[in-house]
Amino acid sequence: MTGFPQASRAAGLARLAAFAPRMGTRYARGRNFDRGPGAHRDVSMLSPYLRRRLVTEREAVAAAVDAHGPEAAEKFIQEVIWRGYFKGWLERRPGVWDSYRDGLHRDLVALEADRRLCRAVAAAEAGETGLACFDSWAAELVETGYLHNHARMWFASIWIFTLGLPWRVGADFFLRHLLDGDPASNTLGWRWVAGLHTRGKAYKAEAWNIAKFTDRRFAPREADLCEALPDLAGAEEPHGLPDVAPLRPFAVPDPSLPAALLLTEEDCCPGDFDAGALDLRAVATLAASHLRSPRSVAPHVAAFDDAARADALARLGRDGAALHAGVPDDLARWAARAGARQIVTPYVPRGPLRDWLDAAQPALDRAGIVLAEWRRDWDGLIWPHATAGFFKVKKKIPAILEAAGLD
Numbered sequence: 001m002t003g004f005p006q007a008s009r010a011a012g013l014a015r016l017a018a019f020a021p022r023m024g025t026r027y028a029r030g031r032n033f034d035r036g037p038g039a040h041r042d043v044s045m046l047s048p049y050l051r052r053r054l055v056t057e058r059e060a061v062a063a064a065v066d067a068h069g070p071e072a073a074e075k076f077i078q079e080v081i082w083r084g085y086f087k088g089w090l091e092r093r094p095g096v097w098d099s100y101r102d103g104l105h106r107d108l109v110a111l112e113a114d115r116r117l118c119r120a121v122a123a124a125e126a127g128e129t130g131l132a133c134f135d136s137w138a139a140e141l142v143e144t145g146y147l148h149n150h151a152r153m154w155f156a157s158i159w160i161f162t163l164g165l166p167w168r169v170g171a172d173f174f175l176r177h178l179l180d181g182d183p184a185s186n187t188l189g190w191r192w193v194a195g196l197h198t199r200g201k202a203y204k205a206e207a208w209n210i211a212k213f214t215d216r217r218f219a220p221r222e223a224d225l226c227e228a229l230p231d232l233a234g235a236e237e238p239h240g241l242p243d244v245a246p247l248r249p250f251a252v253p254d255p256s257l258p259a260a261l262l263l264t265e266e267d268c269c270p271g272d273f274d275a276g277a278l279d280l281r282a283v284a285t286l287a288a289s290h291l292r293s294p295r296s297v298a299p300h301v302a303a304f305d306d307a308a309r310a311d312a313l314a315r316l317g318r319d320g321a322a323l324h325a326g327v328p329d330d331l332a333r334w335a336a337r338a339g340a341r342q343i344v345t346p347y348v349p350r351g352p353l354r355d356w357l358d359a360a361q362p363a364l365d366r367a368g369i370v371l372a373e374w375r376r377d378w379d380g381l382i383w384p385h386a387t388a389g390f391f392k393v394k395k396k397i398p399a400i401l402e403a404a405g406l407d
Contacts, residue, residue, distance in 0.1 A: 004145060004179070004300050005048060007307035009269065009315065012049030016063055019044040024068035028075040034148035034214050037140050043148065044076075047180035050083060052308045053267040053346075057084060058378045058404055065406050070398070077401075078394065083185055084379060085393045088386030090184040090350045095242040097350045100187050104168040108294060111169065121165055125173055133210055133218035134158050145179035145300050150213055156193040157205035161226035167194045177298045183351030194232050198389060199240070202229040244387045253278060253344045253372040260340035262286055262331075263320070264353060265305045267346030268312035273374040275316070275344075282338035283320035285309040291325055291352035325353070328360035332367040340369065347375040378404065 005011060022042065030042030049055040060080050064073035090097055111118050123129055127138035137155045141147050147155065152174070159170040171190040175181040188197055195202030207222040253259065260282040263270060287309070289302040313320045323334060335343050343364070348354050357371065364371055381400045385393045393400075401407045 004304065005045075007048070007052075007054070007304040008311040009049075009054045012046065012055035013059075015044070015046055015049065016055055016060060019046065020063045020067045023064040023076040024072040027073075031075065031079070032150050032213050034151045036136075036214070036217060037144055040146075040148055045146065048145075048304060050080070051180040051182050052265050052305070053269050054308055054311070056269060056272070056376070056378065057081070058376075058406070061401070061404075062406055065401070070401060070407065077397065081382060081393060081397060081400070082390065083182070084382035085386045085390050086184040086188045087182075087349050087379070088383030088393075089188060091247055091383055092244045092387055093242050094245065094248070094350050096191075097183065097187065100168060100171070100191075101352075101355070104172055105294065107166045107168050111166075117165075120163065121169055124159060124163055124165060124170075129163065131158065131162075131220065131224055133214070133220055136218070141174070141177050142298070145177060145298065145304070147174075147178070152189065153193055153203055154205040154210055156190050157203050158225065160194055160232075161202070161204065161229055162224070167191075167232070172293050172295065176293045176295060177301065179301060179304050181292065181301065184349065195229065196233050196237060199233045199237075200231070202232070204229055247383060250347065250375065251342075251370050251372040253374065254342060254370070255279070257341040257370070258339055259342050259344050259372075260284065260335045260338050261320075262323075262343050262345040263309050263312050264288060264345060264348060265308055266348050266353060267376075268308045270312055270346060271315055272376075273346065278344060280318075281340045282335070283313065283316065283318050284323045284334065285313055285320055286323045286325055286353075288325040288353045288356065291356055325356050328356055329363040331357075331360040332363040332369055335364075335369050336367050342370040342372050344372045344374070347373045347379065 027042060033042060035041065046055060046060060050057060050060060057080050061077050064076045067073070070077065111121060125138060127135035129135055134155060137147055137151050156167070156170060159165050160167045167190050171186055174190070175183070175186050178186070191197040193203040205225055207220045207225060211219045255277045257279070258281045259278040261270065261275060261278070261280055263283070263285045265288065287306065289297050289305045292301070321334065323330070331343070348357055361371065381403050382393060385396050398407065
């Protein structure tokens with residue numbers, strides 16, 4: 001993976017330690033500036049590691065508190081907790097993920113039938129729109145697997161409101177290329193820009209804002225951008241958001257049952273859990289990058305996922321099979337061959353891998369195999385509050401830090 005970050009816990013912890021001195025006021029002052037490829041010095045770029053929990057959110061917040069205290073590191077802490085908020089919000093409204101997934105399939109079918117729209121999407125993804133800032137961000141995304149968060153907002157706004165392209169196809173473009181592509185953060189981030197997450201509050205890319213926060217690397221004219229924002233919420237979700245659902249119940253590992261351990265890109269720190277208490281009969285890694293999209297996922301994404309899972313397996317000090325998320329029934333067959341009565345894995349939240357595991361559930365039930373999960377205490381502190389806007393979680397941050405032993 002030449003040119004891409006190394007997908008290991010050691011590399012993530014090294015990046016965490018290197019950025020810790022900048023998690024305080026320097027981060028607060030500089031975090032909104034997109035300085036371009038190779039110059040993102042005021043943001044941590046820890047997101048590929050946090051997304052796979054090669055480095056955990058608690059570890060990142062602990063580093064910030066240790067280096068600066070909770071007040072000086074407030075902005076950094078909030079940004080880390082946003083990730084948990086988005087995950088919890090999608091867990092509480094699983095129908096929003098289903099709507100995105102099914103809507104994307106419809107959008108891609110429509111794309112194949114509309115040559116003009118197909119050409120416009122292809123030009124946007126290739127960075128050939130003629131709008132310099134947008135084209136540069138498209139190229140950076142494809143070439144590096146990364147975009148600054150502010151650039152993601154501008155890009156999504158231009159994609160939706162200036163170019164008039166389907167928002168789900170844009171979200172899919174991100175998810176296929178971002179090293180930190182996360183179903184919750186990506187889907188809800190695009191929904192937020194489109195005015196679907198916070199209804200009636202779409203995000204408009206402004207020429208002055210782009211110029212200021214790119215240090216005038218780009219200076220588009222206001223006339224190059226959209227003038228008005230259509231109400232997508234009224235058209236797409238006229239009845240509003242689904243009701244908030246309880247958090248999904250899940251089985252916890254049973255030390256009395258023979259177990260098979262499954263490692264996925266959702267959590268690559270299995271050593272944080274008490275695997276030693278299990279009667280382990282088999283271990284496997286599960287390749288699932290291709291589930292991100294009906295279209296081709298960028299090779300650098302799959303390579304990073306593969307390396308992250310291999311690193312997790314190596315740190316366990318065990319041999320393991322390499323499974324591929326293909327036919328869902330294969331999961332039950334693997335566990336049955338190993339003599340396992342339960343498959344144990346760190347919690348898999350709403351997204352494409354959860355969909356695949358749900359599809360595998362009937363075969364597991366027929367074989368009498370339980371799918372058991374470990375859920376991190378960190379998620380349990382945030383997710384119950386992720387029922388509305390971020391402000392509700394933000395007010396709870398002091399209590400969350402105290403409960404996590406980080407105050």
